[in-house]
Amino acid sequence: MKLKSFNRFSAYARAESHLVQRTYFGAIVTVLGVILAIVLFTNELQEYRKPFSIQTQMSVDTTRAHHIRMNFNFTYPAMPCQVLSLDATDSSGQRSGDSGHAANGEIHKVRLSKEGERIGLGEYIPPRRWGFMLGKPRQEVMEVNQAMDAHEGCNIFGWLDLQRVAGNFRVSVHVDDFFALTRTQESIAEALQAQLSHMDGGMHAIQLQADTTGINSSHIIHRVSFGPTYPGQVNPLDGAERILQKESGTFKYFLKVVPTEYVKLDGTRTKTHQYSVTEYDTVVHKGEMQMPSVWFSYDFAPISVTITQTRKSFAHLLTRLCAVIGGVFAVTGMLDRWVHRIVTAIVKASG
Structure with missing residues (x-):
């Protein structure tokens, strides 16, 4: 019942x-x-x-860290290590030069043959600087021209500790190296000879048109990153190739760096950075007083991103x-x- x-x-x-x-x-x-x-x-x-699955959260950046590490790895298939330099500067006035072992980082160079094979077992060590290239020993000038004639390339890689302020770094040809190149010296001699032949008793200014179109700024970006890596990280410039066949040019990349914190399931936190990028390039014509180069301009976003690993119960x-x-x-x-x-x-x- x-x-x-x-x-x-x-x-x-x-x-x-x-x-x-x-x-x-x-x-x-x-x-x-x-x-x-x-x-x-x-x-x-x-x-x-x-x-695990990923949850992303954005917030105002309150980080007070003063420095971040930038990692880079570039290959220049048409420019030898003897003439390449990497220079960095920021809005605070801090500068970093291409000295092999910079005070705030490390810069390494490896010589490459025109086939892309490594030349020698060790890395390229720049000789001691003596000032303007025209005053350098003849042997050093000959080495630069021999490397250019052999169509050597260069793999330049390393890291730099950057301050958390806007700045830029560029990879280009040393100005003094440019004036040491055989073709540049020949153009200077031709300009002098032409000027002397047209002198009629008066003083004339020498009209020299520097030809930088022979500098091939083709490059391959293997890696550009800020801080340590985390699972699934995507660096937009990694693997980028910019190859010039005939003309020369300048490439400029504008990076917006975003502070990022990655939190794993076990609570381990990794503070790093990711970035977005825009780019443009310009062709350098004969007679223009512009040195072909590759520029990277970076700035920091005022927001931060927290990426958290989560697992469903x-x-x-x-x-x-x-x-x-x-x-x-x-x-x-x-x-x-x-x-x-x-x-x-x-x-x-x-x-």
Whole structure:
């Protein structure tokens, strides 16, 4: 008697079998509903089995760190190491030169043949600077021209500690190296000779048009990053290739650096940076007083991004499964009832 009284709390009343009507369309809807439920069930299970998912949050940057590390790796297939330099400066006035082992970083160079193969076992060590290139020993001048004639390339890589202020760095040809090149010295001699031949007793200014179009600024960016890496990080410039066939030019990259914190499942935090980039290039024509180069201008965004690894709990999986399966059968049941009513109404109207 008590059990029968308790039965009235059941939300799932069952009709007698002779009162139940089964239809052809109801069978189709049921089969489709089961298939859909299995597909959604499998999808939820796969999502749960993933090691982690990512949540991203943005906030105002309150970091007070003074320095960040920039890592770089470039290849210049048409310019030898003897003439390449990397110079960095920022809005605070700090400068970094191409000295092999800079005070705030390291710069390494490896000579490459025109086929891209490494020349020698060690890296290229720049000779001691003596000032303007025209005053350098003849042997050093000959080495520069021999490297140019052999179409050597250079792989320049390393890191620099930068202050958290706007700045730029560029890779270009030493000005004194440019004037040491054989073709440049020949153009100077031609200008002098032409000027002397046209002198009519008066003093004339020498008109020298520096030809920098022979400097090929083609480059391959293997890596440009700020700070340590984290899983799934994408650096937009990594793998970029800018190859010039005939003309020479200047490339400029504008980087917006965003402070980023990556939080793993175990709570380990990695403070680093990611960046976005825009770029443009200009062609350097003969006679223009512009040295072909590659510029990187960077600035820091006022916001920071926090990337957090998260993992769904088993209770969350059960909740999702119940919602998916229950929702599928609720929708298919509602669809079956609508179709049944429509069909019944049509039959009555025609009868």
